[in-house]
Amino acid sequence: MNPKLFLWLLTAILLALTHRAEAQQPTKTPRIGYLSSGDRKSPNPEAFRQGLRELGYVDEQNIVIEYQWADGHSDRLPALAAELVRRKVDLIFTQGILAASAAKKATSTIPIIFVGAADPVAIGLVGSLARPGGNVTGFTTSAPGSYGKKLELLKETIPKLSRVGVLQNPAPASDLLLREIRFAAQDMGVHVQSLDIRRPEDIESAFELATSAHADGLVVAQQPPMTTHLKQVAELAAKHRLPAIYNTDAEWIPLGGLMSYGPSVPDLHRRAAVYVDKILKGTKPAELPIEQPIKFELVINLKTAKQIGLTIPPNVLARADRVIK
Numbered sequence: 001m002n003p004k005l006f007l008w009l010l011t012a013i014l015l016a017l018t019h020r021a022e023a024q025q026p027t028k029t030p031r032i033g034y035l036s037s038g039d040r041k042s043p044n045p046e047a048f049r050q051g052l053r054e055l056g057y058v059d060e061q062n063i064v065i066e067y068q069w070a071d072g073h074s075d076r077l078p079a080l081a082a083e084l085v086r087r088k089v090d091l092i093f094t095q096g097i098l099a100a101s102a103a104k105k106a107t108s109t110i111p112i113i114f115v116g117a118a119d120p121v122a123i124g125l126v127g128s129l130a131r132p133g134g135n136v137t138g139f140t141t142s143a144p145g146s147y148g149k150k151l152e153l154l155k156e157t158i159p160k161l162s163r164v165g166v167l168q169n170p171a172p173a174s175d176l177l178l179r180e181i182r183f184a185a186q187d188m189g190v191h192v193q194s195l196d197i198r199r200p201e202d203i204e205s206a207f208e209l210a211t212s213a214h215a216d217g218l219v220v221a222q223q224p225p226m227t228t229h230l231k232q233v234a235e236l237a238a239k240h241r242l243p244a245i246y247n248t249d250a251e252w253i254p255l256g257g258l259m260s261y262g263p264s265v266p267d268l269h270r271r272a273a274v275y276v277d278k279i280l281k282g283t284k285p286a287e288l289p290i291e292q293p294i295k296f297e298l299v300i301n302l303k304t305a306k307q308i309g310l311t312i313p314p315n316v317l318a319r320a321d322r323v324i325k
Helices: 003-024 044-054 074-086 097-106 146-157 174-188 202-212 230-239 265-280 302-307 314-319
Strands: 031-036 064-069 091-095 112-117 136-140 163-168 191-196 217-220 244-246 259-263 296-301 322-324
Touching (some): 031 044, 031 074, 031 097, 091 265, 136 265, 146 217, 146 244, 146 314, 163 174, 163 202, 174 191, 191 202, 217 230, 296 314, 302 322
Parallel strands (some): 031 091, 091 112, 112 136, 163 191, 217 244, 296 322
């Protein structure tokens, strides 16, 4: 046989065998780490899976989700985040600001998608809303007008509400939320008192001040250090028998918060699946802008209401999207 022809045939056979072997190699199944400060009873994981199914991803078939639950113990989050990094997951999805912070500290290379941070820029999760930078992107729980709505709901829950305390960190970003609350309070005849909390050590004294000022209720801003000391805030509100309304139920309600009004966290979970799909297909987190909520819900915890001796009016209960009994 002609040597050149033999060499050509041999090369063709080897190429064919190589392509066949590559075609037979199983594709890698993406592994998603799911890090939450709550527990598995939450409806959020199913909303996340639903969003993935809508995009063609089915857990345990063509994608694997590895869950890590803190069960309300936020001090466990760093270790849980480190475990996901050790398992070399392809992406980490986080529920809540504390989980997002723990994941970011654990890795600067694995993509992170968060749900549940009111001001991700202020707490250092991302560089800006339009251009996050780094390995983190996600969905904020901040929306204009929501704090005025919280005061309205608190007033409907406590018709005799005349003095309300606002637990907030007096940073420049707080000016807007206080203006919202005070504007809404004018028509209700409610006096608003700012209870400044700059450091964790200020939390207990803020509650003592609220009690001495005869506050009838509280609006809690979704800011650190409140968001980094969730359990302490919820426990002190119950101890002082102060009805409080929070921003979203993702972390507050499981820890004993009375009421929350804010973005629908399950809806944010479902929408986050779109970002998962984009990142798995090669988009960098830095290229995905932080998105804002479009759906809101009211959640009421009747167990906490009973604990502080408060009866939730039927008209307020009827408006609740979810009631914890």
